[in-house]
Amino acid sequence: MRALIHDFETSGGRARDCGVVQLAVLGGELESDGVFDQQWQSSECYHPGGPIDPATTRVHGFHDRDVAHCPDYRHAIPQVYREAARQGFDALVIGYSNTGFDNVIARRLGCRPGRSLDLFIPAYRLKKRDGLVSASLGNMYRELTGDEPTHAHDALFDVTMTAALVPPLMARFGFTEFSPFLDWATTGQPVPGMRLRHGPARGHTIESLDDGALIQALTGWRGGSIDVLASLEAEYARRRLSKKPIQSRLF
Structure with a gap:
């Protein structure tokens, strides 16, 4: 199944009206075992159309000066999603806690996926079932892959971590095929x-x-x-x- 994995870093505030300072998108093919075969990538910084909230800067590290000369996200990002759709990667959009955040921003900017998978949902089920400390993206990456989330909150690293979580999440719940896992994770x-x-x-x-x-x-x-x-x-x-x-x- 063709899919795109996306992640935003923003200027702060609500997903319905926040500015965007970074977007990373991976396009590729999800194999039946959940392995993501990457075929296309877009990772850029953008001007958010206003100042970045200092509290948000403390999370992702972007200051106003870092994006001062970047293209305005409102004009540039719709082109990214148009290219993703042209290549057929909009059959499925995947993210982490994307239901109420990344998907909301993407919808404002022209993304119209056929289907959406929020990997936070099966991750949270795993946290509750196995008594894990946290269902955050970084902690799940550490728990399921054994690697450290060294660049968490960089959008490109976040989408890379998200892609890596699909096979181990499938395995933890006994799925060997992606299609039934997708149905289960979206019900x-x-x-x-x-x-x-x-x-x-x-x-x-x-x-x-x-x-x-x-x-x-x-x-x-x-x-x-x-x-x-x-x-x-x-x-x-x-x-x-x-x-x-x-x-x-x-x-």
Whole structure:
């Protein structure tokens, strides 16, 4: 299956309106065993259209002066995704925590993938199942490959780490073929001990919510982790509450 793997570094703020300072995209073929055969690459820095938040600089290391003479991301990045689509790499887009971040930015800039795989989802399932310390990209790379994430938060290194995680994640869950792994990884699964990352109950496990908070969380789910939604629905059904509330508009 043809696929692209992408990662953004930004100027800070929300995915819906942040500027971009770096984008790395790998295009290639995913073999049946999950090995990524890279055939195309784009990795560039961009002017974000405004100042970089100092807190964000502390994460990725980019200062305003570093990108002062780079092309404006709003004009340059759509060309990258057009080229990826021309080569057929937009059949599947892969990232790490890309559901609510990288994919949102990419959609603003013209990316229209046929399907999306967020590797954070199976990584988080593995963390909960095996009691791992963290499901961060760097920690999973260290855990599953034995190598150190020496250049984490450099977009090109991040997409390289992401590509390397597919085969070991498949193996940890007993998959020998990529296609069934893709179906499993993109279908919501209830995860015991799932904590909410957004909203009034942020940081609380779904099982610990009172009925009112559970209903509020399920009603207000607006997209994001498919496992959060599956966990909310499973807990709602377990408590045998009244008819499931209508959710807000999903996007």
